[in-house]
Amino acid sequence: MSFFDVKNLTVKFGGLTAVDNVSxxxxxxxxxxxxxxxxxxxxxxxxxISRLYTPSAGQIIFRDEDVTRLSAQQIAGxxxxxxxxxxxxxxxxxxxxxxxxxxxxxxxxRAWQDILRTKKVRTEEVAHRRAAEEVMDVLRLQRYRxxxxxxxxxxxxxxxxxxxALCVGPTLLLLxxxxxxxxxxxxxxxxxxILEINRRLRVTxxxxxxxxxxxTRVSNRVLALNYGKMMALGTAAEVQGHPDVIAAYLxx
Amino acid sequence: xAHHVRTGYGDSDPLFxxxxxxxxxxVLLAGLIAAPYVIEPYYLSQLVFIMIYxxxxxxxxxxxxxxxxxxxxxxxxxxxxAYFTAxxxxxxxxxxxxxxxAGVFTGIAGYLVGLPALRLHGIYLAIATLAFAFxxxxxxxxxxxxxxxxxxxxxPPPSLFGxxxxxxxxxxxxxxxxxxxxxxxxxxxxxxxxxxFMAIRDSETAARSMGxxxxxxxxxxxxxxxxxxxxxxxxxxHKMSFISPEMFSLAVSIDFVMIIIIGGLVSLxxxxxxxxxxxxxxxxxxxxxxxxxxxxxxxxxxxxxxxxVTQAVQAGVLRVVNAPGLKSLIFGIxxxxxxxxxxxxxxxxxxxxxxxxxxxxLARQRxxxxxxxxxxxxxx
Numbered sequence: 001m002s003f004f005d006v007k008n009l010t011v012k013f014g015g016l017t018a019v020d021n022v023s024x025x026x027x028x029x030x031x032x033x034x035x036x037x038x039x040x041x042x043x044x045x046x047x048x049i050s051r052l053y054t055p056s057a058g059q060i061i062f063r064d065e066d067v068t069r070l071s072a073q074q075i076a077g078x079x080x081x082x083x084x085x086x087x088x089x090x091x092x093x094x095x096x097x098x099x100x101x102x103x104x105x106x107x108x109x110r111a112w113q114d115i116l117r118t119k120k121v122r123t124e125e126v127a128h129r130r131a132a133e134e135v136m137d138v139l140r141l142q143r144y145r146x147x148x149x150x151x152x153x154x155x156x157x158x159x160x161x162x163x164x165a166l167c168v169g170p171t172l173l174l175l176x177x178x179x180x181x182x183x184x185x186x187x188x189x190x191x192x193x194i195l196e197i198n199r200r201l202r203v204t205x206x207x208x209x210x211x212x213x214x215x216t217r218v219s220n221r222v223l224a225l226n227y228g229k230m231m232a233l234g235t236a237a238e239v240q241g242h243p244d245v246i247a248a249y250l251x252x
Numbered sequence: 253x254a255h256h257v258r259t260g261y262g263d264s265d266p267l268f269x270x271x272x273x274x275x276x277x278x279v280l281l282a283g284l285i286a287a288p289y290v291i292e293p294y295y296l297s298q299l300v301f302i303m304i305y306x307x308x309x310x311x312x313x314x315x316x317x318x319x320x321x322x323x324x325x326x327x328x329x330x331x332x333x334a335y336f337t338a339x340x341x342x343x344x345x346x347x348x349x350x351x352x353x354a355g356v357f358t359g360i361a362g363y364l365v366g367l368p369a370l371r372l373h374g375i376y377l378a379i380a381t382l383a384f385a386f387x388x389x390x391x392x393x394x395x396x397x398x399x400x401x402x403x404x405x406x407x408p409p410p411s412l413f414g415x416x417x418x419x420x421x422x423x424x425x426x427x428x429x430x431x432x433x434x435x436x437x438x439x440x441x442x443x444x445x446x447x448x449f450m451a452i453r454d455s456e457t458a459a460r461s462m463g464x465x466x467x468x469x470x471x472x473x474x475x476x477x478x479x480x481x482x483x484x485x486x487x488x489x490h491k492m493s494f495i496s497p498e499m500f501s502l503a504v505s506i507d508f509v510m511i512i513i514i515g516g517l518v519s520l521x522x523x524x525x526x527x528x529x530x531x532x533x534x535x536x537x538x539x540x541x542x543x544x545x546x547x548x549x550x551x552x553x554x555x556x557x558x559x560x561v562t563q564a565v566q567a568g569v570l571r572v573v574n575a576p577g578l579k580s581l582i583f584g585i586x587x588x589x590x591x592x593x594x595x596x597x598x599x600x601x602x603x604x605x606x607x608x609x610x611x612x613x614l615a616r617q618r619x620x621x622x623x624x625x626x627x628x629x630x631x632x
Contacts, residue, residue, distance in 0.1 A: 050461055052457060052460070052461070071460075072460040072461055073460050073462075073463045073464055073465045073466070074463075075461075075463075076460075076461055076462055076463030077463050081461070081462075082461050084457070084458065084461075088455045088457055088458035088461075089454075089455070089458065090450055090451050090453075090454035090455060090458065091454055091455075092450075092453075092454055092518070093447075093450055093454065097447060097450065100444075100447055101447050101448070101450070101451045101459070101462050101464070102462055103444075104444060104447070104448060104451075104462050104463050104464050105462075105463040107444040109443070109444060109445075111440070111445045111472055111476070114439060114440055114443035114444060114445045114446070115436045115439050115440055116436075116439065117439040117443065121443055121444075124444070125261075125265075125443070126260075126261045128444075129261035130261055133261070164462070168462060168463065
């Protein structure tokens with residue numbers, strides 16, 4: 001039994017099978033990447049894992065627990081955090097506020113305690129703040145601490161989203177196209193951070209990515225999807241050399 | 253420019269940003285405490301209304317400003333709080349008990365209204381709350397054994413621990429409740445609960461992925477907002493000393509929404525500004541109604557026009573100032589002007605004026621403007 005398992009996962013939207021009988025396992029501590037042409041079902045697979053979509057069939061097993069029927073908020077509670085391809089930050093709030101929302105699952109105070117701002121609330125607030133500051137230190141976000149997200153450039157937002165997911169304190173981090181919309185330098189920095197998150201913070205990473213140089217640099221294993229079906233699974237070099245993958249990208 | 257220097261994580265969200273703020277709020281509080289001995293009874297009464305409206309403004313700020321849920325039925329919560337008070341007082345429940353209980357009772361009603369809100373968004377939610385307000389109004393009008401229907405209910409003056417609260421006493425009660433409600437709201441906003449509200453407002457998908465139980469927080473926001481409005485309703489019932497169903501009509505709900513639109517949706521200060529505006533606009537309009545014909549008279553005399561023209565203009569002015577619905581028209585125009593030119597409300601304007609003086613003489617008008625957004629992630 002591995003760390004994270006997807007078994008025969010299928011989802012149908014009407015007549016369209018967006019994810020078709022996909023099975024794979026992720027080992028603890030690796031960086032696992034899903035690649036595939038547009039419309040291959042990568043993001044759909046992500047939404048299935050983070051339970052924004054409900055699978056039509058199949059199972060998702062995380063640390064020996066069947067999480068297929070849990071709700072999205074329960075998934076986060078299990079320590080699976082994610083980012084979004086098109087950035088879903090809380091735009092009218094500051095960077096710090098965004099990161100503190102990420103700390104939600106560590107907060108144990110109830111609304112009435114918050115109203116009275118009891119000692120417990122104050123202690124927890126300091127703990128949340130410290131955790132958020134540590135994440136900001138790792139990703140060099142201190143200078144944006146009090147800036148509203150709406151006033152920040154795209155590249156920075158992308159990093160803040162990763163930071164927010166890290167604040168959840170995940171054991172499995174889902175990154176949906178972390179390099180999309182970034183320039184070459186930002187992509188390089190993102191690659192470094194993914195490696196740092198994976199090695200220093202010991203977070204297992206599952207990501208969807210198009211940039212093959214980034215994929216080759218950080219991934220231990222790669223899964224290629226096309227039309228919702230699995231094409232190839234192996235190291236980056238193996239998958240890139242697989243005839244089906246070449247055919248899917250270049251056409252036959 | 254003065255900067256607040258933070259020295260620890262504990263004071264990341266302090267109650268007061270600076271010593272100057274502490275000083276000015278103390279001055280304000282001292283002024284409000286001294287008010288009954290300084291200002292005329294009429295203005296003291298207006299002040300009580302401002303405080304009641306400010307409490308409702310705070311309630312709506314939590315629901316709409318923080319959690320992003322619309323309600324155009326808050327008059328119903330005011331009514332529930334008011335009628336609960338009237339009935340509880342009649343049965344001999346003491347004020348220290350029924351005032352918080354009015355909040356709890358209305359909060360439960362708010363929780364129930366929040367349940368459909370889990371499935372509804374935007375305009376549909378607005379319609380649902382509107383329907384709720386009509387239902388409550390109708391129940392109050394029909395449930396004659398308890399509410400006396402359209403005849404209404406009289407309330408004896410409130411008494412605290414056997415002491416009859418006079419005008420001053422009631423004023424101080426309202427002041428105390430207002431301060432407590434604002435403190436509670438500040439605490440909510442700067443805590444995990446408040447951040448969850450904000451997260452739901454900005455992106456529900458992201459909120460869920462961060463582990464926030466959106467359903468439970470939405471109903472919490474409704475319950476809290478309704479509860480606070482219920483407490484305002486209790487004070488309102490005592491202030492009016494007579495309540496009847498038509499005092500809680502749709503127009504009142506719209507007034508409440510105007511409080512936060514004019515004051516500014518994002519901040520609690522906005523709720524107070526909006527309340528001041530809504531309450532003081534009325535006497536101001538009445539004064540204008542008397543003065544405008546006098547002013548036009550004076551102006552016309554200065555112009556030496558033929559008598560017929562003067563009379564025609566005077567008659568026209570009189571007809572306009574006495575026209576029914578003029579107040580609604582003026583309020584409507586004000587709302588449109590605010591939405592177009594000052595979406596941040598009076599509070600936004602106040603912040604900019606403050607920034608201007610802080611940065612003087614370096615302030616530039618353009619730097620105050622929010623940057624224009626072209627990014628994809630800004631699309632809604």
